Amino acid sequence: MSQKQPCLLIVEDDVGLQSQLRWSFEDYDLVMAGDRPTAISLLRLHQPAVVLQDLGLPPDASGTTEGFATITEILEEAPHTKIIVVTGNGDRDNAVKSIGSGAYDFCSKPLDLEVLRLIVDRAFRVHELEAENRRLRSHSPAVFEGIIGSSKAMLDAYRMVEKVSPSNATVLLLGETGTGKELFARAVHRLSSRRDGPFVAINCAAIPENLLEAELFGYEKGSYTGAHKQTKGKIELAVNGSLLLDEIGDMPLSLQSKLLRFFEERVVERIGGREVIPVDVRIICATHQDLPALIREGRFREDLFYRISEVTVRLPPLRERAGDAVTLARHFLEQAATRHGRAVRGFTAKALKAIAACPWPGNVRELENAVNSAVIMADEKQIGLEALNLGAIGEDILDLHKVRSDAERRALQKAMTQAGGNLSQVASLLGISRPTIYDLLDKHGLKRPSGAE
């Protein structure tokens, strides 16, 4: 049982303190060292993720030279180790110096064991997240190629995609517009055994209803005016590969039953054809719409929903990906500068703050466009706040809640006007459910349309 516990190395020469710590960290696999050589050999043997280390170690128990030498040697040996340094009471200088030497955190004597416990637990968690991040990045760079983002929300999405892709399960990618659903669909394909087969995408919202059936299922020569030759549909073109049904929420009801048959029997019949053609295709669906709400409104078949959502991966909006907006902005700047041959080097501090604070309702696509046009228009080496053209967002960037709330209110008002107060339409425009709309109307003190419950 104990092998499963994470290993914590304690480097402490005071035997009394050693046993106190032993009691406090019972649920870790503890290894104890009283000096540097023992610490290093235990480090090699057990490879602990976290080390709790006193600064005063023999032969310089009353000084700090041996303590600092130990930090350096541990990090040379295992650079990802999280070292928590125990310093003397009020010894701020050495605490700061330890962090400068690469230690993760510090705690001063007399030890508050509850606080220390929190620091140690957090160090293990951070180590685990960083290791996961490194693993994802090094394990399959080509798979997530082009997908930038290392926020917790994105790591969760990578992890799910990694797990589900090798299976043949139908994946439903949910996310607001511009969150990278198509990029992720391609990653699912690349991670599957079908990677050498075709990846075919069709945007169900972009094709008129009367043409969509032919696009999907194909047609036989002469089956209708203009059908000059036999033509395979996208489903057949994706045989032995993957098919992305983008904006599946916009699939007309009239076609949903035919699609359901394909899902259940894995066969297609071209328009005007008599032949039933078996097809081996991995299906990936994507939408920004609230499908359960569409089902309640009778616009989406429930049986089809269960077929397409064997596994659902939710792609977070940019505003929920702490730190990613700035990383993406830097990436797009470099790309655009190369593409347009501009000598733009980076962003001003104000611009970076605005990028981090902006709610980006159009998500990554909107950010990409904003950076692209700023690079094209830039006169300076650095892109400033004005060049980003974020409008009102830039003016009050420090109050993130206000910025988000204003954007939310504006979007709600715009959708209400556009939909003439029809809540189902508002829900569909905003990609949220009706109950959420009621909550938002109340939150922003907006009137519910007459007749609405």
Ligand SMILES: Nc1ncnc2c1ncn2[C@@H]1O[C@H](COP(=O)(O)OP(=O)(O)OP(=O)(O)O)[C@@H](O)[C@H]1O
């Ligand atoms: N994490 C990311 N890293 C780098 N580029 C990204 C990322 N996410 C999205 N993009 C870029 O943003 C743009 C929009 O991405 P994509 O088309 O995949 O989004 P989407 O969710 O399918 O949008 P929509 O629902 O509007 O079709 C693309 O140019 C894509 O390359």
